[in-house]
Amino acid sequence: MKEIRVTPIKNGTVIDHIPSGRALKVLRILGITGEVSSTxxxxxxxxxxxxxxxxxxxxEDRELRPKEVDKIALIAPKASVNVIRxxxxxxxxxxxxxxxxxxxxxxxxxxxxxxxxxxxxxxxLTREKQPLVxxxxxxxxxxxxxxxxxx
Amino acid sequence: MxxxxxxxxxxxxxxSRADIExxxxxxxxxxxxxxxxxxxxxxxxxxxxxxxEPSTRTRLSFESAMKRLGGDVVSFGGLEGSSVAKGExxxxxxxxxxxxxxxxxxxxxxxxxxxxxxxxxxxxxINGGDGAGQHPTQTLLDLYTxxxxxxxxxxxxxxxxxxxxxxxxxxxxxxxxxxxxxxxxCVAPPTLQLPGYILxxxxxxxxxxxxxxxxxxxxxxxxxxxxxxxxxxxxPDAAEYAKxxxxxxxxxxxxxxxxxxxxxxxxxxxxxxxxPEVDRTPHAKxxxxxxxxxxxxxxxxxxxxxVIP
Numbered sequence: 001m002k003e004i005r006v007t008p009i010k011n012g013t014v015i016d017h018i019p020s021g022r023a024l025k026v027l028r029i030l031g032i033t034g035e036v037s038s039t040x041x042x043x044x045x046x047x048x049x050x051x052x053x054x055x056x057x058x059x060e061d062r063e064l065r066p067k068e069v070d071k072i073a074l075i076a077p078k079a080s081v082n083v084i085r086x087x088x089x090x091x092x093x094x095x096x097x098x099x100x101x102x103x104x105x106x107x108x109x110x111x112x113x114x115x116x117x118x119x120x121x122x123x124x125l126t127r128e129k130q131p132l133v134x135x136x137x138x139x140x141x142x143x144x145x146x147x148x149x150x151x
Numbered sequence: 152m153x154x155x156x157x158x159x160x161x162x163x164x165x166x167s168r169a170d171i172e173x174x175x176x177x178x179x180x181x182x183x184x185x186x187x188x189x190x191x192x193x194x195x196x197x198x199x200x201x202x203x204e205p206s207t208r209t210r211l212s213f214e215s216a217m218k219r220l221g222g223d224v225v226s227f228g229g230l231e232g233s234s235v236a237k238g239e240x241x242x243x244x245x246x247x248x249x250x251x252x253x254x255x256x257x258x259x260x261x262x263x264x265x266x267x268x269x270x271x272x273x274x275x276x277i278n279g280g281d282g283a284g285q286h287p288t289q290t291l292l293d294l295y296t297x298x299x300x301x302x303x304x305x306x307x308x309x310x311x312x313x314x315x316x317x318x319x320x321x322x323x324x325x326x327x328x329x330x331x332x333x334x335x336x337c338v339a340p341p342t343l344q345l346p347g348y349i350l351x352x353x354x355x356x357x358x359x360x361x362x363x364x365x366x367x368x369x370x371x372x373x374x375x376x377x378x379x380x381x382x383x384x385x386x387p388d389a390a391e392y393a394k395x396x397x398x399x400x401x402x403x404x405x406x407x408x409x410x411x412x413x414x415x416x417x418x419x420x421x422x423x424x425x426x427p428e429v430d431r432t433p434h435a436k437x438x439x440x441x442x443x444x445x446x447x448x449x450x451x452x453x454x455x456x457x458v459i460p
Binding site for chain 1: 162164240241242259260261262263264266267270281282283284285348351355
């Protein structure tokens with residue numbers, strides 16, 4: 001009998017083709033920290049024809065907004081985001097790097113003013129989209145490892 | 152060109168070539184000599200100098216510039232006993248200071264402090280140096296010095312010498328020079344080269360930086376030698392420091408083949424990078440450079456207060 005690791009969902013969002021090991025960061029970007037009222041399924045290190053190994057996140061009863069989708073591009077530039085309605089793919093999004101990123105990321109420069117007790121959200125401006133290069137609006141330093149900078 | 156009235160002066164990256172050229176021209180028209188000053192255009196205005204770090208030149212030249220224009224200065228110095236020592240955030244300090252002044256000059260040890268301050272202040276904020284980050288008014292006075300001494304910035308060859316890794320004046324000036332048609336060279340020990348994030352920004356602006364191993368091989372070709380201090384604390388041992396510092400020292404012997412009009416600049420204070428006998432040569436422009444700080448800051452204050460369009 002074929003083992004089904006990840007079952008289809010009725011309504012919600014499926015984020016596929018996440019680089020292996022980054023599913024938990026995707027959850028963090030979506031603000032899913034544990035207190036959920038619908039089923040969230042996370043599959044890590046799944047065999048993939050395209051990527052060899054990938055992660056998948058399924059969030060039931062929630063349709064991602066375009067802004068949330070673009071945030072996922074920070075760490076999963078090839079992710080596909082499918083909105084599911086009544087078991088069918090109703091919408092398909094291709095992630096796109098945003099022009100700026102507010103919050104979500106911490107500046108890697110320990111001497112940046114945003115790492116002090118100041119009442120501001122971090123803000124990063126996109127200098128290049130391919131490959132993604134983000135620079136802190138405040139200290140102007142580029143982030144070398146975007147995934148590691150996610151709060 | 153952007154308007155200057157009420158504008159924050161935060162990073163040289165915020166300025167276009169047209170902005171820079173306008174500031175340099177306004178600076179050139181400033182009358183620094185008190186006997187010739189005909190108007191006190193900033194009378195009644197108050198500038199707050201808020202310095203969270205010690206500074207000699209920047210603070211004095213801002214205060215001098217404001218006073219030459221007839222304005223007043225309130226200062227926020229020694230942090231002991233101040234609200235900052237009691238743990239006040241920068242954003243709170245700025246909201247307090249803006250009630251007492253019409254513009255704020257801020258020096259702060261953390262990068263990005265001036266941009267943050269500008270977001271909390273309804274009055275213009277001028278960055279007087281934020282950590283290892285930006286020091287735009289220093290860059291403008293450096294550009295003014297090159298322009299004033301050599302008549303043009305385009306077509307010049309500029310070599311940066313010394314500590315290019317930590318020297319923020321070098322970072323800002325290198326980026327600002329990308330607005331002009333210049334050749335940039337770097338001469339520095341391997342451990343003190345320009346950081347990657349500055350190099351990538353220079354490339355983004357369509358320019359390139361060449362490196363030279365020794366100053367001797369380059370000195371005859373350059374129009375501007377921008378020398379910086381190599382700080383002892385950057386080296387693990389004193390012997391290594393002495394060796395490196397000695398190989399980047401400018402003396403009369405080294406200048407024998409220099410172009411007649413070549414200028415030597417230094418943001419000061421200097422240690423041993425430039426031999427004192429060089430001061431007497433026509434190449435030495437570092438003290439003039441420091442003097443130009445008043446003129447350039449007068450221009451900026453006149454522009455942001457709107458007394459000059």
